[in-house]
Amino acid sequence: MSSKxxxxxxxxxxxxxxxxxxxxxxxxxxxxxTAGVKPGAAGRADGSASLQDVMSRSxxxxxxxxxxxxxxxxxxxQRISERSYGPEVMTNDMQQFxxxxxxxxxxxxxxxxxxxxxxxxxxxRPPSGFADGIWPSPAxxxxxxxxxxxxxxGADHTSVKIAVASxxxxxxxxxxxxxxxxxxxVVHALRAVDPDKPRxxxxxxxxxxxxxxxxxxxxxxxxxxxxxxxxxxxxxxSSRPVGSxxxxxxxx
Amino acid sequence: MTTDAELVPSMLKEYGDITRVALCEYLxxxxxxxxxxxxxxDYPRRGGRMLRPSLCIASACAFGAARQDAVRSAVAxxxxxxxxxxxxxxxxxxxxxxGQPTLHALHGVPVAINVGDALTLVGLxxxxxxxxTLGAQLAMQVMEEAERMARETVEGQAIELGWRRDNATHxxxxxxxxxxxxxxxxxTTIYPSRVGALIGTRSNRDLDRFLRFGFFLGAAFQIExxxxxxxxxxxxxxxxxxxxxxEGKRTLMLIHLLRAASEDERARxxxxxxxxxxxxxxxxxxxxxxxxxxxxxxxxxxxxxxxxAGAALHEYEYxxxxxxxxxxxxxxxxxxxxxxxxx
Numbered sequence: 245m246s247s248k249x250x251x252x253x254x255x256x257x258x259x260x261x262x263x264x265x266x267x268x269x270x271x272x273x274x275x276x277x278t279a280g281v282k283p284g285a286a287g288r289a290d291g292s293a294s295l296q297d298v299m300s301r302s303x304x305x306x307x308x309x310x311x312x313x314x315x316x317x318x319x320x321x322q323r324i325s326e327r328s329y330g331p332e333v334m335t336n337d338m339q340q341f342x343x344x345x346x347x348x349x350x351x352x353x354x355x356x357x358x359x360x361x362x363x364x365x366x367x368x369r370p371p372s373g374f375a376d377g378i379w380p381s382p383a384x385x386x387x388x389x390x391x392x393x394x395x396x397x398g399a400d401h402t403s404v405k406i407a408v409a410s411x412x413x414x415x416x417x418x419x420x421x422x423x424x425x426x427x428x429x430v431v432h433a434l435r436a437v438d439p440d441k442p443r444x445x446x447x448x449x450x451x452x453x454x455x456x457x458x459x460x461x462x463x464x465x466x467x468x469x470x471x472x473x474x475x476x477x478x479x480x481x482s483s484r485p486v487g488s489x490x491x492x493x494x495x496x
Numbered sequence: 497m498t499t500d501a502e503l504v505p506s507m508l509k510e511y512g513d514i515t516r517v518a519l520c521e522y523l524x525x526x527x528x529x530x531x532x533x534x535x536x537x538d539y540p541r542r543g544g545r546m547l548r549p550s551l552c553i554a555s556a557c558a559f560g561a562a563r564q565d566a567v568r569s570a571v572a573x574x575x576x577x578x579x580x581x582x583x584x585x586x587x588x589x590x591x592x593x594x595g596q597p598t599l600h601a602l603h604g605v606p607v608a609i610n611v612g613d614a615l616t617l618v619g620l621x622x623x624x625x626x627x628x629t630l631g632a633q634l635a636m637q638v639m640e641e642a643e644r645m646a647r648e649t650v651e652g653q654a655i656e657l658g659w660r661r662d663n664a665t666h667x668x669x670x671x672x673x674x675x676x677x678x679x680x681x682x683x684t685t686i687y688p689s690r691v692g693a694l695i696g697t698r699s700n701r702d703l704d705r706f707l708r709f710g711f712f713l714g715a716a717f718q719i720e721x722x723x724x725x726x727x728x729x730x731x732x733x734x735x736x737x738x739x740x741x742x743e744g745k746r747t748l749m750l751i752h753l754l755r756a757a758s759e760d761e762r763a764r765x766x767x768x769x770x771x772x773x774x775x776x777x778x779x780x781x782x783x784x785x786x787x788x789x790x791x792x793x794x795x796x797x798x799x800x801x802x803x804x805a806g807a808a809l810h811e812y813e814y815x816x817x818x819x820x821x822x823x824x825x826x827x828x829x830x831x832x833x834x835x836x837x838x839x
Contacts, residue, residue: 298796298799298800298803299799299800299802299803299806300803302669302799302800302803302804303803303804303806303807305669305670305673306673306711306712306715306803306804306807307708307807308670309670309673309674309677309711310677310707310708310711310712311708313674313677313707313711314704314707314708317704419814421810421813421814422817422818437670485806485807485810486810487810
């Protein structure tokens with residue numbers, strides 16, 4: 245090497261950290277254990293696509309199991325709380341019913357405006373006083389019911405817009421990390437626990453920036469079987485999950 | 497400053513020591529010693545990592561409580577854990593616990609069952625004593641959490657025992673996770689983190705959220721524990737290696753193998769699992785172990801454990817990220833990685 249020649253750094257194979265969800269804890273050891281695996285064995289020899297799939301499915305399955313467990317617990321609690329029905333309880337229920345009916349009307353108008361906005365492609369905004377589809381997240385939202393936020397004190401909030409098109413009562417539960425909605429997000433087709441049920445594929449995120457939070461759009465086909473459908477929300481930049489969405493389609 | 501790798505062992509020791517000291521108050525020798533109280537103290541004195549009490553204390557402190565406020569709940573948890581272990585060892589016909597013969601192997605099944613019952617009652621005493629530091633209302637809430645934890649645990653155990661009794665061979669990963677949620681997660685991670693938050697915040701609001709964190713962490717812990725049973729360090733593991741295969745325990749690896757094996761192999765597996773533990777030949781145990789490698793069942797379980805641990809970290813962010821920085825908060829986060837890295 246000539247003394248005049250400048251010493252240059254070799255070109256790097258990559259310039260960013262590897263932020264791949266599946267290697268969060270390092271690649272699981274493949275020290276010969278997967279060598280010579282039998283047909284039907286878990287994972288391909290290179291452990292690449294199959295590994296991603298196993299990890300993604302495992303997390304989805306985990307959320308389905310625990311969310312179904314929580315739902316059953318909530319139903320049990322509701323049944324217990326409904327056992328005593330004195331006049332006071334009835335009055336409270338009537339008040340709650342009125343509030344819920346007002347909420348339904350407000351939500352439906354909000355969705356209608358959302359649809360008009362979509363069709364017109366304009367910045368048409370619903371009048372104040374109606375729900376405009378923006379809920380604080382993490383939260384649950386739906387055209388028919390809304391679950392109160394489960395965020396503990398001290399947690400940051402972010403906003404996300406949810407647009408649901410469904411002819412049947414549908415509940416949407418959305419969990420997002422703080423500020424996750426301020427960047428583009430990806431959500432794959434939602435799956436039910438029952439593998440025979442079709443996936444809910446018309447689910448997508450639009451937008452997503454610090455100025456304009458993301459919009460989660462869900463369209464439920466009229467003939468889609470009732471049930472709970474879950475999916476992960478992925479930050480495409482880091483390939484890491486930043487939340488989950490659960491859609492419960494109720495029977496008529 | 498302590499690194500993550502050092503933080504978990506050091507805090508397990510620190511909070512474990514605090515719990516052991518408080519535990520002594522409930523394990524005082526008294527009559528009848530020979531067939532009861534000396535034996536009640538046996539399993540708690542054998543050591544153990546003290547994961548559950550440490551998580552309980554750390555969760556309380558992360559939410560602003562003083563350590564002392566959570567110690568009795570941690571003691572109760574450790575006592576109930578040991579009560580479950582005594583009975584589990586009988587039900588599973590296990591030979592070793594924490595590197596020594598199991599209690600029923602040493603003293604017979606009737607005595608062991610009675611000791612397990614006594615450990616439950618001593619744990620109940622610690623929960624009642626919570627009134628002294630937490631007040632009656634909060635102590636009662638912790639008691640309710642403990643009752644639910646114990647109920648979920650025995651329900652989970654019933655599911656698993658039923659699988660063995662009925663020689664279930666068509667189980668899915670979802671079945672396994674359902675069972676683990678009840679049998680392991682509730683008392684290993686859900687209850688400690690929920691009760692810690694309950695004591696720290698003096699409120700039972702939003703405790704459902706801890707179900708998710710505790711479930712993912714606990715399930716990753718259980719799968720990793722089952723993997724250690726196959727290929728861990730025998731001295732550190734404290735139980736017989738391969739014991740789960742001898743017991744016919746429906747681990748994620750076995751469930752995967754039952755799914756992936758050919759029809760003939762599945763029939764051979766079903767025959768093996770239908771035999772009583774003592775009748776299972778060593779050669780067949782070795783064959784099952786080899787099939788788990790051959791079909792990638794071990795690798796599959798490891799991948800699932802890693803994925804669930806990732807989800808636990810995601811849920812951790814939601815629950816704890818908004819809290820002020822503390823060793824306790826960092827310990828809980830580091831615990832997720834430790835679960836996968838322990839030997």
